[in-house]
Amino acid sequence: MSKETIVLVGVCDKPESTNVAQAKYFERLGYEVIPINYRTVISNYSLPFFENLLMHVVETNKPKLVFFSKCNGIHSEIIKWCSDRVPTWLWFMDYTHNVTNEIMKHVEYATFASATSSEVVDIFKQVNSNTHWIIEGYDPEICFYEELTPIYNTVFIGNATPKRIEQLKGSDVTIFGSGWPKEFNANPPVYGHEFRKVVCQSKFVLNLVHGNIFSNRVVDSLACGTDIHSEWCKDLSTVFPTAYMYKRFLLLTLKDVKIERYTWENTLKKVMEIIENG
Numbered sequence: 001m002s003k004e005t006i007v008l009v010g011v012c013d014k015p016e017s018t019n020v021a022q023a024k025y026f027e028r029l030g031y032e033v034i035p036i037n038y039r040t041v042i043s044n045y046s047l048p049f050f051e052n053l054l055m056h057v058v059e060t061n062k063p064k065l066v067f068f069s070k071c072n073g074i075h076s077e078i079i080k081w082c083s084d085r086v087p088t089w090l091w092f093m094d095y096t097h098n099v100t101n102e103i104m105k106h107v108e109y110a111t112f113a114s115a116t117s118s119e120v121v122d123i124f125k126q127v128n129s130n131t132h133w134i135i136e137g138y139d140p141e142i143c144f145y146e147e148l149t150p151i152y153n154t155v156f157i158g159n160a161t162p163k164r165i166e167q168l169k170g171s172d173v174t175i176f177g178s179g180w181p182k183e184f185n186a187n188p189p190v191y192g193h194e195f196r197k198v199v200c201q202s203k204f205v206l207n208l209v210h211g212n213i214f215s216n217r218v219v220d221s222l223a224c225g226t227d228i229h230s231e232w233c234k235d236l237s238t239v240f241p242t243a244y245m246y247k248r249f250l251l252l253t254l255k256d257v258k259i260e261r262y263t264w265e266n267t268l269k270k271v272m273e274i275i276e277n278g
Contacts, residue, residue, distance in 0.1 A: 003032040005061045009054065010069030010091075013037045016191035018093065018216065019069050021139045025264040026067075029272065034061065038071060051078050058082055065089060065275060068110065076105035087111045087275050092120060093136060095213040099123055107131065112274060117213035118235050132274060135239065136216035137264035138223045142192050145200065145225035152202040154229070157190060157217055164208055173206055199224040209233045218252065219262045228252040 006026050010019035012035035023033045034057055041050045055078075058066060066082045069091045082088050090110035092103065096119050107113045108127040114134040115121045124131040152174045158164065160179035168175065168184065176198060180186035190198050199205055205221040207214060207230035214236050221228055230236060232248045244251040 003030060005034060005063040006031045007034045007036060007054070007057055007061070007063045007066045008069070009036045009038050009066065009071055011037055011039055013040055016189075018136060021137070021142075021264045022067070022069070022091075022268065024139070025137075025268050028265055029268060031064065034063070038074060042073070047074065051075065054078060055081065058085060062086065065272075067091065067271075068106065070094070070103070071106065072100070072102060074106075076102065076109050079106055080109035083109055083111050089113065089271065089275070092116070092124070093216075094120070095211045096120055096123065097211065112271075114271070116216075117211070118238070119212045130274075134267060134270060135214075135235075135262065136219065137262050137267035138216065138219045140223065140263055143196055143220045143223035146196060148197065148200045150201055150203055152198070154204045154206050155198060155202045156206040156208065157195065157198065158208070158215070159189070160184075160186075161210075167208060174202075195220065196224050199226045202226055204229050207231065209236070222252060223262075 008019060008023050011017040012019045012023050023035055026033050036054055036057065038050055041053060063086055066086055066088045068079060068088060070093065079088055088110045090106050090113040092113065092115045095117050099120055104127055107124045110128065111130065113124050113128050113131040115124060116135050118133045121131050121133045155174045155176065156168065157176045159177045165181065175184055175186040176188065176190050177186055178189055199221050205226050205228045207218055207228050209231045212233045212235055214230065214233060218228060218230065230250045230252055232245065232250055236250055240250065240252055
């Protein structure tokens with residue numbers, strides 16, 4: 001008996017992409033995953049080529065689900081075309097500032113949608129009532145505790161923004177990321193096993209939020225067993241209600257959460273349960 005198929009429209013050809021872990025754990029759940037790396041396809045060929053490829057894959061395989069990961073820069077009509085034939089899901093992992101008219105049309109045409117920010121969920125529900133708040137998971141084969149000699153006190157892992165530059169100016173935080181001014185002496189970005197190594201060699205991880213959203217680095221860092229100092233945001237206080245709060249900062253530790261609940265496998269199980277229940 002052949003496996004049911006999931007078409008994942010995202011970025012599976014970059015090892016640091018969230019979609020790589022999603023594809024891996026969809027497969028662990030027993031599905032055959034057909035990745036369509038839309039950015040690469042559009043860049044190497046064209047947008048019409050991508051659309052024809054996706055339509056061919058859907059018509060040929062009749063998948064259980066077409067899973068669109070944000071997918072900015074594609075025509076919303078291709079999502080509608082897929083939704084008229086099979087269930088579709090629009091996965092969105094940004095904050096409210098990046099909710100464009102294009103994304104809203106994507107959400108409207110998708111069968112289901114989700115966002116990692118509860119504020120974005122409220123916006124999406126204006127056009128699609130089948131929208132869910134689902135935070136990102138972590139890969140326990142990459143993010144786990146490893147007893148390493150500490151060499152950093154506090155690290156920040158992330159790219160520069162004007163707000164972050166102002167916040168970390170003159171601090172003794174060790175930075176890993178791109179776009180930082182020369183005086184910050186930032187290290188190159190780290191992903192996967194290199195991310196785990198840095199986090200496990202740190203006493204604390206600093207988390208700076210974009211509005212009311214927190215990145216998957218919070219869950220990844222906790223899975224590595226390292227405590228987090230994070231700016232407060234409503235979503236964090238909801239997910240980690242027992243976290244200690246000082247002024248506008250939270251101290252997150254493993255005792256504040258059952259980290260096994262945020263694995264990618266459990267996150268994607270929730271997605272498939274929602275689809276099954278309609």
